Amino acid sequence: MSVKDDRYDHDLIEEARKLFSGRVDFLLSAPQLQFLPEPDFPEVAFAGRSNVGKSSLINALTGRKAIARASVTPGRTQELNFFEIGMPTQFRLVDMPGYGFAKAPVKVVERWKRLVRDYLRGRAVLKRTLVLVDSRHGLKPVDIEMMTMLDQAAVGYRVVLTKTDKVKASALEQTRDAVEAISRKHPACYPYLHLTSAEKGMGIAELRAAVLADSRL
Numbered sequence: 411m412s413v414k415d416d417r418y419d420h421d422l423i424e425e426a427r428k429l430f431s432g433r434v435d436f437l438l439s440a441p442q443l444q445f446l447p448e449p450d451f452p453e454v455a456f457a458g459r460s461n462v463g464k465s466s467l468i469n470a471l472t473g474r475k476a477i478a479r480a481s482v483t484p485g486r487t488q489e490l491n492f493f494e495i496g497m498p499t500q501f502r503l504v505d506m507p508g509y510g511f512a513k514a515p516v517k518v519v520e521r522w523k524r525l526v527r528d529y530l531r532g533r534a535v536l537k538r539t540l541v542l543v544d545s546r547h548g549l550k551p552v553d554i555e556m557m558t559m560l561d562q563a564a565v566g567y568r569v570v571l572t573k574t575d576k577v578k579a580s581a582l583e584q585t586r587d588a589v590e591a592i593s594r595k596h597p598a599c600y601p602y603l604h605l606t607s608a609e610k611g612m613g614i615a616e617l618r619a620a621v622l623a624d625s626r627l
């Protein structure tokens with residue numbers, strides 16, 4: 411594989427640990443594109459089906475219990491939420507509404523979908539998107555749709571398996587292989603898969619390093 415795998419760069423892991431345990435601020439919540447902050451800093455966005463664990467992963471990465479609002483109720487995050495990392499600010503994390511949430515009113519789903527899509531396609535400072543996938547479910551058609559949209563927009567992304575604490579090792583291995591096989595067919599997808607648990611901390615230090623590397627692309 412020709413792409414450098416930055417997950418196991420120990421200096422970068424340590425640098426990222428220090429940075430994420432320092433200053434982290436909620437900046438703003440944008441319900442529409444016109445409310446986006448000025449594109450002054452690099453951004454890394456978190457996408458994925460509703461309830462997959464986007465907000466929880468941001469909390470785990472930043473070591474804050476509830477800087478991003480997480481909930482058992484799908485559809486918790488309804489706007490683009492921006493968090494600034496570092497003092498002075500080095501980059502931003504963007505928590506987004508989930509997709510594929512069947513129970514929300516059609517109009518609301520359409521509005522979220524358009525907001526997320528327009529942001530992902532049009533944001534010049536967006537360095538990488540993380541596409542989160544639930545370890546229990548693997549890739550669903552809506553995930554493939556999102557990945558294809560990112561391929562077409564030439565927005566690079568990483569696939570991150572979430573909630574690995576909820577599945578047995580053997581099942582996790584199968585899901586990982588299946589997701590990796592499909593990921594390889596997507597041109598804008600980073601070739602290495604991240605296995606994480608926001609609950610148990612698995613893969614969090616490595617993902618911090620990856621996000622830091624992405625912010626410097």
Ligand SMILES: Nc1nc2c(ncn2[C@@H]2O[C@H](COP(=O)(O)OP(=O)(O)OP(=O)(O)O)[C@@H](O)[C@H]2O)c(=O)[nH]1
Pocket residue numbers: 458459460461462463464465466467479480481482483484485486487488506507508509572573574575576606607608609610
């Ligand atoms: N066991 C376990 N539960 C998790 C993990 N990550 C998230 N959860 C749970 O999954 C549920 C949804 O988490 P959120 O972080 O709110 O998910 P989200 O993707 O932000 O959801 P929306 O904002 O609705 O799109 C919550 O009950 C979390 O506690 C994990 O790593 N392990």
Ligand SMILES: [Mg+2]
Pocket residue numbers: 464465466479480486487505506
């Ligand atoms: Mg959320």
